[in-house]
Amino acid sequence: MEWLVTEADVDAIALGAGVLGTGGGGNPYLGRLHLLQHLRLGAAVRIIPADAVDDDALGCAVGGMGAPTVGIEKLPTKHQMVGAVRALEAHAGRPFSFLACGEIGGANSLQPLIAAAQTGLPVVDGDPMGRAFPELQMDTFMIGGVSPAPLSLRDAHGNTVVVTELVDAFWAERIGRAITIAMGGSAALGLPLLTGAQVKQHIIRGTYTLARRLGRAVLEADRRGLHPVESLLRESGGLLLFVGKVVDVDRRTTGGFARGSLRLEAVSHDLAGAPAAGARQPAGESPVSRAHEGSTGGRQCEIEFQNEFLIARVDGRVVATTPDLICIVDAETARPVGTEMLRYGLRLAVIGIGAPPQLKTPRALAVVGPRAFGYDLDFQPLAAAWPGTQPEVAG
Amino acid sequence: MEWLVTEADVDAIALGAGVLGTGGGGNPYLGRLHLLQHLRLGAAVRIIPADAVDDDALGCAVGGMGAPTVGIEKLPTKHQMVGAVRALEAHAGRPFSFLACGEIGGANSLQPLIAAAQTGLPVVDGDPMGRAFPELQMDTFMIGGVSPAPLSLRDAHGNTVVVTELVDAFWAERIGRAITIAMGGSAALGLPLLTGAQVKQHIIRGTYTLARRLGRAVLEADRRGLHPVESLLRESGGLLLFVGKVVDVDRRTTGGFARGSLRLEAVSHDLAGAPAAGARQPAGESPVSRAHEGSTGGRQCEIEFQNEFLIARVDGRVVATTPDLICIVDAETARPVGTEMLRYGLRLAVIGIGAPPQLKTPRALAVVGPRAFGYDLDFQPLAAAWPGTQPEVAG
Structure with missing residues (x-):
């Protein structure tokens, strides 16, 4: 179903995409302001189903490339994203008739909407990850064999690059x-060039709608009479893996990535007095108290990340692995917390959401499974289905 | 005057360009073999004067980008250079009618000739340096304001990039x-896109002819009855700054460059018995003995380089500064020695050749003078004129 993005949708998408970002995909703060400004000036942003795109229509996916730690302080310019699109369009030599999202997770959900507001092109409801991933080859377009070339990159100064031929997505x-780092650590990216037929074959459908659903679940938790974390769990079908306080963050911005690990410690009285959990739910049903059942104050959760949260362990036991989504949200408000915002003392809930089926094939796991990131682990699927194809939970 | 490159010319150009390379521009060994193969298969390579190019003709300069230390062992592929040209031509959307040399110094003199052999396009007799320099902004096209975009880069695997918009040549x-490093430390470069009018306005004319002249002077020294170093000095109008043995080389390949310094020590009996010098010239007139006049065994010469030799000091006193050419050749054979070939024990002659006038304007010195490389020194011009515009010394 086609829909127009409203101002309220921007908040819901930004929040839901933040959850799907699994720590990466960039902080949506700046993109949200930019997009809202366009909408307030009258721009219309249309989200269209993948099946509404003609097979031979031409377009591209867009997003930002770089470390989230850079993206929070390096301002993009107004025409950076659209400049990347136009560079690819000029190279293709045919006008584009749609845009796609390169990564629904985090700020990258908003970038195609900004480009859409500036160009009038519709945005396909979907993306090739259903989450965020740190590297370009890690998406269903690349896994499915769509050519990574041409791709375009543009920085805030206007420097623009079109990579016209590539051996494979790893070279992309x-x-x-390397180009992104030379551009200062963040750049607008147009990748890949797509026909409508390719979109329909490879895209993970409905992820803008999913992001909006997850965002609404948090924003409307009060109205639904639920703790925000519980509301998010119900809408996403996710599992609450841990609740605790950040006791250590080891984070380096290196090689263009934010890499490191995060340690949480359960604090039994953590959220006992949280009004939402206490006031609206019978004792023992709050997600917080459930997560703490049987726990001592010393239980620990350790999460490893490379822009995104990739592996979660509780007391040394692996409880979630990429490509399943390891989402970290504020334990009280359920607002997502990105890699770049982690700091000592934050009280967080760790939620596991099942990955889209397209990411769990053997071919996909070779690119996005734990071993692709250097962990000597097999993928251990969560007992949770991908929520993207489920009907919206009634508010 | 237009001329066709013969097999003998290839050797003379490679040798002369090696001298003009001032240590950089890459080792011509592989390029020479590649070009000779084309000529033996019947390819014709035409060198044409700049003034023979129509004002509105389109073409580009080509060469290799990267550290000479990488270039000696990383084999280029057959179509790497021509691929970079074709990528730029495709972006321009108009067929090219000429090629230009991006850097006459070192292997980069041969690369346009290889592309010419493969495309049939003529090569303009000239280049924008009259030597070699380590960075892209350091040429008369860039100093004169020709746009650095579009530029193309292509690696041995076929990965190809077109940089379509650039703030300035420093961003280029x-x-x-960064792209070259990601490509493994060496790449074929098409830069800049040029009209015939721009070629005529900015190019340093006749540098292929000059390279051939310098090469012939060395190759034909015997026939001219001269020590090869003396023959090179006469043809180039250069000054013999030092003769000595390498006692220390400090060289690192870092940030895509070969950086470091070189120390030579005068050895008074160094070449006293060199047959060419002793046999054919009156005592006291050999370049070797002249350079040693008044020297003790302890005299030292120190040379700093960043791909190219940039500053020469003798006993702590600066004797030559960029953009003047500091050329290092074997003290017996006058064969040029590149940065990547420096090693303990080599006996070398250091020759200073006056830079082309276009590199000595205030605007040019801001880009290629000592301060542009971080040295707290003003340019100290050698008492030697640029030899490019002088008639060939009779053989």
């Missing part, structure tokens, strides 16, 4: 990352 | 260098 990552 | 260097 290698060369694109 | 920054982004181009």
